[in-house]
Amino acid sequence: MAKINPNYKKLPQTYLFSEIARKTKAFSEANSGVEILRLGIGNTTLELVPEVIKGLKRAVEKLANVRTYSGYGDEQGDIRLRSELVNWYKKSGVALNEQEIFISDGAKPDAANISSIFDQKSIVAIADPVYPVYLDANIIGGKKIIFLEADEKNNFIPKPPKQKVDLIFLCSPNNPTGAVANKKDLLQFVNYAIKQKSVIIFDAAYSEYITDNSLPKSIYQIPGAKKCAVELQSFSKSAGFTGVRLGWTVVPKQLVVEGKGDVNRTWNRRQTTMFNGASNIAQEGGFAILSSKGRKQTLKQVRYYMENAKLIKKGLESIGLKVTGGENAPYLWVKCPKGLTSWQFFDKLLTQAHVVSTPGVGFGKMGEGYLRFSSFGHRENVMKAVESIKKYLKL
Amino acid sequence: MAKINPNYKKLPQTYLFSEIARKTKAFSEANSGVEILRLGIGNTTLELVPEVIKGLKRAVEKLANVRTYSGYGDEQGDIRLRSELVNWYKKSGVALNEQEIFISDGAKPDAANISSIFDQKSIVAIADPVYPVYLDANIIGGKKIIFLEADEKNNFIPKPPKQKVDLIFLCSPNNPTGAVANKKDLLQFVNYAIKQKSVIIFDAAYSEYITDNSLPKSIYQIPGAKKCAVELQSFSKSAGFTGVRLGWTVVPKQLVVEGKGDVNRTWNRRQTTMFNGASNIAQEGGFAILSSKGRKQTLKQVRYYMENAKLIKKGLESIGLKVTGGENAPYLWVKCPKGLTSWQFFDKLLTQAHVVSTPGVGFGKMGEGYLRFSSFGHRENVMKAVESIKKYLKL
Numbered sequence: 001m002a003k004i005n006p007n008y009k010k011l012p013q014t015y016l017f018s019e020i021a022r023k024t025k026a027f028s029e030a031n032s033g034v035e036i037l038r039l040g041i042g043n044t045t046l047e048l049v050p051e052v053i054k055g056l057k058r059a060v061e062k063l064a065n066v067r068t069y070s071g072y073g074d075e076q077g078d079i080r081l082r083s084e085l086v087n088w089y090k091k092s093g094v095a096l097n098e099q100e101i102f103i104s105d106g107a108k109p110d111a112a113n114i115s116s117i118f119d120q121k122s123i124v125a126i127a128d129p130v131y132p133v134y135l136d137a138n139i140i141g142g143k144k145i146i147f148l149e150a151d152e153k154n155n156f157i158p159k160p161p162k163q164k165v166d167l168i169f170l171c172s173p174n175n176p177t178g179a180v181a182n183k184k185d186l187l188q189f190v191n192y193a194i195k196q197k198s199v200i201i202f203d204a205a206y207s208e209y210i211t212d213n214s215l216p217k218s219i220y221q222i223p224g225a226k227k228c229a230v231e232l233q234s235f236s237k238s239a240g241f242t243g244v245r246l247g248w249t250v251v252p253k254q255l256v257v258e259g260k261g262d263v264n265r266t267w268n269r270r271q272t273t274m275f276n277g278a279s280n281i282a283q284e285g286g287f288a289i290l291s292s293k294g295r296k297q298t299l300k301q302v303r304y305y306m307e308n309a310k311l312i313k314k315g316l317e318s319i320g321l322k323v324t325g326g327e328n329a330p331y332l333w334v335k336c337p338k339g340l341t342s343w344q345f346f347d348k349l350l351t352q353a354h355v356v357s358t359p360g361v362g363f364g365k366m367g368e369g370y371l372r373f374s375s376f377g378h379r380e381n382v383m384k385a386v387e388s389i390k391k392y393l394k395l
Numbered sequence: 396m397a398k399i400n401p402n403y404k405k406l407p408q409t410y411l412f413s414e415i416a417r418k419t420k421a422f423s424e425a426n427s428g429v430e431i432l433r434l435g436i437g438n439t440t441l442e443l444v445p446e447v448i449k450g451l452k453r454a455v456e457k458l459a460n461v462r463t464y465s466g467y468g469d470e471q472g473d474i475r476l477r478s479e480l481v482n483w484y485k486k487s488g489v490a491l492n493e494q495e496i497f498i499s500d501g502a503k504p505d506a507a508n509i510s511s512i513f514d515q516k517s518i519v520a521i522a523d524p525v526y527p528v529y530l531d532a533n534i535i536g537g538k539k540i541i542f543l544e545a546d547e548k549n550n551f552i553p554k555p556p557k558q559k560v561d562l563i564f565l566c567s568p569n570n571p572t573g574a575v576a577n578k579k580d581l582l583q584f585v586n587y588a589i590k591q592k593s594v595i596i597f598d599a600a601y602s603e604y605i606t607d608n609s610l611p612k613s614i615y616q617i618p619g620a621k622k623c624a625v626e627l628q629s630f631s632k633s634a635g636f637t638g639v640r641l642g643w644t645v646v647p648k649q650l651v652v653e654g655k656g657d658v659n660r661t662w663n664r665r666q667t668t669m670f671n672g673a674s675n676i677a678q679e680g681g682f683a684i685l686s687s688k689g690r691k692q693t694l695k696q697v698r699y700y701m702e703n704a705k706l707i708k709k710g711l712e713s714i715g716l717k718v719t720g721g722e723n724a725p726y727l728w729v730k731c732p733k734g735l736t737s738w739q740f741f742d743k744l745l746t747q748a749h750v751v752s753t754p755g756v757g758f759g760k761m762g763e764g765y766l767r768f769s770s771f772g773h774r775e776n777v778m779k780a781v782e783s784i785k786k787y788l789k790l
Contacts, residue, residue: 003514071637112669240464274507280638
C-alpha cells in the first residue's frame, strides 16, 4: 500500500503567491475597471537583449541542420559555457575550474535539491526572513531546521548560529529584504563553517544588482570559502531568463565533508542520475549573455530595474515609510506603519492604492510587519504605482 | 558536521555509459585511424523538423519584444501545451484534464523524482533489466527495492510481484529490451496495483515507436489505470528533443493513496516548490510538435529510425544472432552467442568490427548475456556498422 511522504503534511497549506493572487483576484472582480498595479512578484519584464536573441537563434539554427544538430549534452552543461563562467569568476578574483561548475535549469531547483546529497539527519540553519524554497525543500527532505533571525537590529543580516548545524542557507543580496552581506559578515559564516565542518549554501542569484564594489558578489571572494561553501547562481534576474531557465551551481573540489572532493563528486552523481542537462538552446543563450556585448546589454537592463528601485524608495520615503534594501538588490523592504501586520498593510495598499506588494510574513515570522516591493516592472507602471500610493494611501 | 547522504555509497561505482566511453576511447587511441561505428547510446541524430524550428523561432521572437516577452510561467507548464496534450491523449481514447498533466524538462528527472513524494519506507518493484535511473534514484531515496525479472521465458515482459509492494516502475516500450507490454500484460499490473493499493510509474517515453495498433501506447488505455498509475512521457525520442529538454508526467486525480486527489496534489506541491517550469522556448517547440504538420513531420523521423532498426535486425539475424525488440521500439536486444558475457561480446564487437553497443548487464543482472543496439543514428553509419559486423565479426 503506497503512502504519501509524510513530510509533505508538515508544509504550510497555502503558498504565499497563490494567496496574493486570490486576494488580488477577489478585489479586482469586486471593483471592475480598476487598474491593478503590481509591485509584488520578482518576475522580469524587459525583453531579452539583442545579443542573447542572436545566441538563441543560432542555437535553433544549429538544431535545424543535420550536420550541426546535437542531442544529449553533458548533464553538467556545455563545456564552453562552463569555461566562460570560469572566466567570469576570474574577473571577481575567484579561481575555479570547469569541473566545479554544474549548469542547471535555474537556481530554484538546485536550491531545492542540494540538501538531498547530505545526510537526512542534518541540522539546517535557514535565515528568517528568506525565500521560501529553502525551508520547504528541507521540510520535504525531513531535515531538522533552525532559524537565523534577521531584523533591524542586525541590519537584516543574520549571524552564525550559536549551536552546531550541518548546513547553512544564505541568500545575499537577500530575497526578500534586499540586504547585502559585507565581507566581514560572510567571513564570520565561513569561519563558523570551517570550525564546525558545516556547509554553506550561498544563493547569489541577485549578485549582478550589487553596485557597491566593496560588497562581495561571490562567497568565494571570502578566504576559506572554497572549503565550506556551495554557490547557487542564475541568469534569471541578470538577463531576463526567468522563463528561459538557466543557472548554475558551484561545488568546489576543496569542499570536503568526509573525504577528498566528496561534495563535488556526490552532486555530480546526483545531477548525472536525476537531471539531464539544461536546454541546449538556453545554454547557447547563456553563452551569449557572457560575451562582452551580451554583458553590456544585460547590465543595462539591471540598471533599469535599479532605477525603478530608486523611484519606489524615494516615493515611499516621501510619505514617511521606512525602507531598506533596493540599493544593491532589486527588492525593497518596507516597514509597515503604525504596527500594522504584513497582511493588514498589504490589504490597505491593495484596496486604497490598488498596488500589489508581497507580505513579509510570507518569508518567515521575522518578516511580519514588513512588505517586500519588487523593482521588476515597466517604468511607466512603477511610476503609476508610486503615484497612486502617494495620492491614495491613508497612513 | 555535515555528512554525505549515506545512500550514495550504496550506488554502483561506475556508470554504464562512462565505462563504455572509457573502453571505446582506449581502443580508439590504440588503433588510430580506425573509424568507430556507434550503435550504443540512445541519442537522436536527425535535425529538428521544419514546423518545430518555426515554433522555436516564434518563441525566441516573442522574447525579443517587450510586448510579447514573458518571464516565469506556471510551474505545471503552459496551459496551451497542456490542452494540446489533452487532445493528443483523446485520440488514443484517453480522457484527461489539464490539471492532471505536468510539463517538465524531460522524463528522466521526473522518473528520478517521482518516488520522493511517497513514503521513504515504500517497497519499490523495478523491472530487470531496465533503464538504470529508476534503480539509482530509488537507492538514493533510501527505498527498499525488489526486482521483477524479465527474460526469454516471459518474452522480456515482467509479471506483477508475488509479494506486496508500494510502487512499481514499468517501461514499455522497454529500454533496453525493446519489448512492449500488451493490454493483457498491463491489465495484470493494474489489477495487482488496485488490489494492493500500490502505484505504477509507467514510463511511456518510447510510445511513438509502437507500430502495432493493438499494443497500448498509454497505460490509461487499460481499464482502472487512472486509479493506480502515473505516466511519464517525453518529446526526446519522438521529436528529437533530447537536448532541448521537454516531457510531461500525468498524475490522474482519481489516483488516490490516502485521500481524494492526494497524489496529484503532492506532485503539484513538489513541482511548484522544487521546479520552476520547463524552458518557455522548449514549450513553444512542444506546442509545434503537437500541431498536425508537426506530428506528420516528427512521425516521419520515427519511421526513419525504425527503418534503421529493421536494417540492424536483418543484418544481425543474417549471421545467426538472436534478436528481439526493434519492431515497436528503437532498441534491439541481442543475445550474446556461445555463452559470452555482455562485456565479452561488447569487446569482441568493438575490437573486431569497431562497433560500439551497450552491454545488457549494465541494465541489471538479467541483462547479462545480452547487448542493446540502438537504432538512433544516420542511415549511412548504421549500414556501415551492420556491414562491418557481417564482414569482420568472428562468431
